[in-house]
Amino acid sequence: MIAQAKGNVQRNSFQYLLWGWVTIIANLAMFMLYKFNYPYPYAVWLITIPTWGFSFYKGFSNRKSSGTTTHLDHISSALWVCFGISLLTIIGFGYKINYEIPAVVLLLCCIPTFVSGMILKFTPLKIGALCFWLGGIICFLTSNEYQPLVSATAISFGYLIPGYLLRKNFNDTASLI
Secondary structure, eight states, X not given: OHHHHHHHHXXXXXXXXXXXXXXXXXXXXXXXXXHTTOSOGGGGGGGHHHHHHHHHHHHHHHHHHHOOOOHHHHHHHHHHHHHHHHXXXXXXXXXXXXXXXXXXXXHHHHHHHHHHHHHHTOHHHHHHHHHHHHHHHHHXXXXXXGHHHHHHHHHIIIIIHHHHHHHHHHHHHHHHO
């Protein structure tokens, strides 16, 4: 069952890579907009709206094509849905804390990433979660202007590296079959 769930997640390494690249691009663009004194540097995050739609579409397509889903797949899906709902809530009420949310978002990212690593027994995700946690702490200690750079770095280690390793492991396993 764990092997089946791991195979399903490995096929979905796409999600880690998609969200990793989109959020890194948004963070770096936000940093540049801060540097150019643009009054709405957070506007770059609008690129995540179509990304959410594409992510859901791709997730449902992969689920249909994978055939078998285990209870661990359902737990993982529920975990990421709760993460998404919590993230949208933080964004929606971000004005209450002057939109100083990068530290909170990174700390929130730590939870589903770590639990996914535990479910799959995949150490790079656990280490990625640690990077999110450290990034969150560093964001609390960093000025708003530089928080996007901290976030981009944490996301590189939290999503991109594990995502590419999941893809590599899946491709290596698939080539043996």
